[in-house]
Each structure stands twice: as structure tokens, then as C-alpha cells.
Amino acid sequence: QQPVQSPQAVILREGEDAVINCSSSKALYSVHWYRQKHGEAPVFLMILLKGGEQKGHEKISASFNEKKQQSSLYLTASQLSYSGTYFCASQETDSWGKLQFGAGTQVVVTP
Amino acid sequence: GAVVSQHPSRVICKSGTSVKIECRSLDFQATTMFWYRQFPKQSLMLMATSNEGSKATYEQGVEKDKFLINHASLTLSTLTVTSAHPEDSSFYICSATQSSGANVLTFGAGSRLTVL
Numbered sequence: 001q002q003p004v005q006s007p008q009a010v011i012l013r014e015g016e017d018a019v020i021n022c023s024s025s026k027a028l029y030s031v032h033w034y035r036q037k038h039g040e041a042p043v044f045l046m047i048l049l050k051g052g053e054q055k056g057h058e059k060i061s062a063s064f065n066e067k068k069q070q071s072s073l074y075l076t077a078s079q080l081s082y083s084g085t086y087f088c089a090s091q092e093t094d095s096w097g098k099l100q101f102g103a104g105t106q107v108v109v110t111p
Numbered sequence: 112g113a114v115v116s117q118h119p120s121r122v123i124c125k126s127g128t129s130v131k132i133e134c135r136s137l138d139f140q141a142t143t144m145f146w147y148r149q150f151p152k153q154s155l156m157l158m159a160t161s162n163e164g165s166k167a168t169y170e171q172g173v174e175k176d177k178f179l180i181n182h183a184s185l186t187l188s189t190l191t192v193t194s195a196h197p198e199d200s201s202f203y204i205c206s207a208t209q210s211s212g213a214n215v216l217t218f219g220a221g222s223r224l225t226v227l
Binding site: 002032039040041042043044047087089095096097098099100101102103104 | 117143145147153154155156157160204206208215216217218219220221223
């Protein structure tokens with residue numbers, strides 16, 4: 001089942017912050033976050049495995065709530081390079097690597 | 112780091128022909144590879160799971176006779192779109208994982224198929 005991702009799109013000025021949410025109706029084994037630039041393959045950002053876990057990648061961080069049904073991605077002090085479509089991907093079973101992708105959040109960072 | 116090579120990156124074919132897309136893990140052995148399809152401005156939809164030496168597992172709604180998957184070695188999986196039609200035009204992306212556990216998926220660069 002595809003995770004629900006919000007918002008669909010966000011426009012930021014350079015230096016502003018944003019939050020992208022990803023939720024599932026069931027507990028997940030893991031949540032992955034990817035960023036995709038137009039015409040390119042998704043690029044891995046981070047994976048969260050444990051409830052309560054938080055991780056960071058440069059000024060992009062993510063959390064995974066205790067019940068392991070929701071994750072949020074935080075873009076802090078956004079840079080122009082942060083523009084792209086962000087996808088969360090959920091692993092619902094112990095079948096490693098079998099991911100269901102959310103619909104994506106288009107992020108546009110302007111000067 | 113792990114690298115997955117996908118070829119071709121772009122292919123244009125006539126309706127009714129078949130097209131083969133290759134996915135190779137360059138510096139690791141991939142027991143499992145995954146094939147995704149992405150329509151413009153949409154998410155990635157998992158098509159099938161490809162396991163080395165065994166039949167692929169297809170997601171619901173994906174025609175196995177239409178999208179033939181072969182995973183003959185630990186470094187190569189192929190997707191063949193048979194008797195292609197314009198509605199098969201899409202961006203096809205493969206990914207591979209080295210092993211189970213706390214690991215990540217590495218994606219290929221994708222193959223854009225256009226069927227005329």
C-alpha cells in the first residue's frame with residue numbers, strides 16, 4: 001500500500017525551512033527518503049529503521065515516529081540544490097528492498 | 112559505493128517490437144533486483160522483484176508475459192518489453208540490493224522508452 005505523502009508541492013526561498021510528511025496505515029519495517037531531479041533516477045538520502053529514530057544528511061534530517069507509521073523529512077536553511085521531488089518509500093514486510101513509494105513532494109527553492 | 116548501471120538510457124522503438132533493458136550491478140553481487148516504472152510527474156511503481164536463478168515475482172496488475180524479467184547472474188537482470196505499444200512508453204528504473212539487513216537500495220539511472 002502506497003504511503004501518503006504531503007504536501008504535494010512547496011516553494012521556498014533560499015534559507016527557509018520545510019517539512020514533508022509521510023504516513024502509513026500500518027507499522028513499517030523501514031522508511032526511506034529519496035530525492036529525484038528531473039529526468040534522473042532517485043538518489044538515496046537516508047533510511048530509518050527504528051521507531052523514534054532521527055537521522056541527518058547535511059541540513060536535511062528525518063524522523064520516524066515511535067509507532068513506526070509516520071516519518072517526516074526536514075529541510076533546514078534550504079539551498080538551491082535542494083530543489084527536486086522528494087519521495088518517501090515504505091517497507092511494509094520483512095522482504096528487504098521491496099518498497100512502495102509515496103506520490104512525491106515537489107520542492108522548488110528560489111533565490 | 113555501490114553502482115548500478117542501466118542500459119540503454121533512452122530507446123525509441125516501433126509499435127509491436129520488443130525492447131530489452133539491462134540492469135547491472137558493477138561492484139557488488141545483487142541477489143535481488145527490483146524493476147520500477149514511472150510515468151511523467153508520478154511516483155515510482157514497483158513492477159516486479161527479480162531474484163537470481165528463479166522466476167520474478169510480479170506485482171498485481173503487471174503482465175508477466177508483457178514484461179519479461181530474467182536474472183541469470185548475480186550482476187545482471189534484464190527487462191524485456193514485448194510487443195511494445197505506445198502506452199508502454201515510460202521511464203523504467205531498476206534497483207539492486209547487496210544483502211538483507213540495514214542496507215540501501217541503489218538505483219540505476221533509468222531507461223526512457225518511447226514507443227511510436
